[in-house]
């Protein structure tokens with residue numbers, strides 16, 4: 342859609358969270374809005390800054406670049422959930438003054454340039470920005486980079502905690518010592534024993550559905566790795582939810598047909614305008630917002646493979662794996678005898694720089710059957726005719742990118758929204774299989790074969806292709822995302 346017609350030019354200020362899974366959708370949104378006639382300014386931190394030269398049509402303004410507390414972030418890197426959490430807290434804590442000054446200057450300049458700044462669009466996790474926007478009388482619209490389902494669950498954390506969904510696991514084991522997957526297994530097998538000894542008053546069956554959110558199983562709640570409403574990450578989520586409610590609207594990287602029941606709930610619980618205009622990445626050819634340089638050396642090899650024969654493996658930009666789990670993954674992959682393209686970021690395996698933790702002889706064993714790279718042009722790989730499956734950590738961008746290409750998924754979530762996305766993909770959409778019992782080589786090999794070659798794979802692929810078609814329809818004239826984008830453009834123009 343291009344509504345850039347003869348409307349008076351208005352400027353929008355966008356402010357992404359500086360992590361890959363958040364930068365990509367914000368820059369994609371910026372491109373969508375730019376092509377609909379708005380001028381764009383991107384506020385960014387120098388930590389994990391996007392490649393500004395790839396966006397000559399935007400104005401970039403760094404903030405917080407001289408603040409030593411924030412500059413420490415570059416030392417943290419972005420190797421895991423802990424880093425992201427620390428980064429989000431720190432930036433929310435120290436960003437206020439710097440953002441206010443920057444916006445103040447921009448607002449004054451925009452009056453002289455006769456190009457009014459009409460609103461601020463920030464990632465939902467930038468909860469501190471609502472009070473800054475209010476103080477400057479600038480409307481703030483929120484971009485939520487994950488699913489509606491995930492937002493509803495995050496908003497329900499205190500309620501779910503009161504219902505005992507978090508306590509049952511945390512009261513038994515020390516999170517630092519025992520991994521939550523292991524807790525689940527122990528709890529599932531020893532539930533009766535704990536009941537008898539009275540260690541826990543009521544242990545919910547981890548395989549049961551959550552009464553209040555039946556899409557989920559009880560164990561999905563603990564897999565988010567939040568310890569309950571007093572957990573630091575739950576406090577961040579609570580602030581995000583409150584400040585989203587106080588905003589002028591929410592833009593979602595999702596589409597109506599994907600999450601219709603969730604949209605009804607969002608309308609009830611968040612009575613502000615909601616715009617489902619996704620999937621964002623479908624509006625333009627693959628974007629240039631990657632923080633890492635994609636390796637393209639394998640493309641010739643991929644071109645030579647049979648249709649749907651290669652399993653693409655990537656666990657996103659921030660997850661990390663224990664060494665023993667990594668061994669199970671590698672052995673499972675080798676035992677599956679399937680072709681694969683595996684993205685292994687530097688530092689992905691805890692305690693290793695890169696691939697040195699692979700089992701002895703792995704590379705010789707798989708030979709021409711597999712390729713390992715540090716970073717790939719993911720959207721291009723998923724769209725390639727040889728790619729037949731995607732083993733993913735179930736980050737929301739990866740999930741949408743797979744849905745858009747009709748590629749069946751194997752879901753191995755690590756934390757946060759990922760277990761919710763995995764459950765949604767496997768149990769609701771039925772376009773993937775959830776590897777939900779942890780990392781075990783035989784189960785891994787069997788699941789890969791289920792999704793890639795066994796009879797069941799045909800049904801999964803057929804459903805995935807149907808869903809791909811729904812995405813295409815939603816983006817066409819008259820489709821839900823197309824219409825919603827029109828409403829968003831009208832809404833912003835009227836602010």
Ligand SMILES: O=c1ccn([C@@H]2O[C@H](COP(=O)(O)OP(=O)(O)O[C@H]3O[C@H](CO)[C@@H](O)[C@H](O)[C@H]3O)[C@@H](O)[C@H]2O)c(=O)[nH]1
Nearest residue numbers: 362365486487655657658659684716717719736737738739
């Ligand atoms: O080799 C690779 C691997 C990934 N990507 C891209 O990187 C992005 C990864 O995003 P996502 O799949 O959402 O994963 P994370 O980077 O882990 O994203 C974070 O942000 C997401 C959106 O809020 C959440 O859903 C995730 O749980 C959270 O970890 C996608 O656009 C991929 O196309 C590449 O371009 N090349």
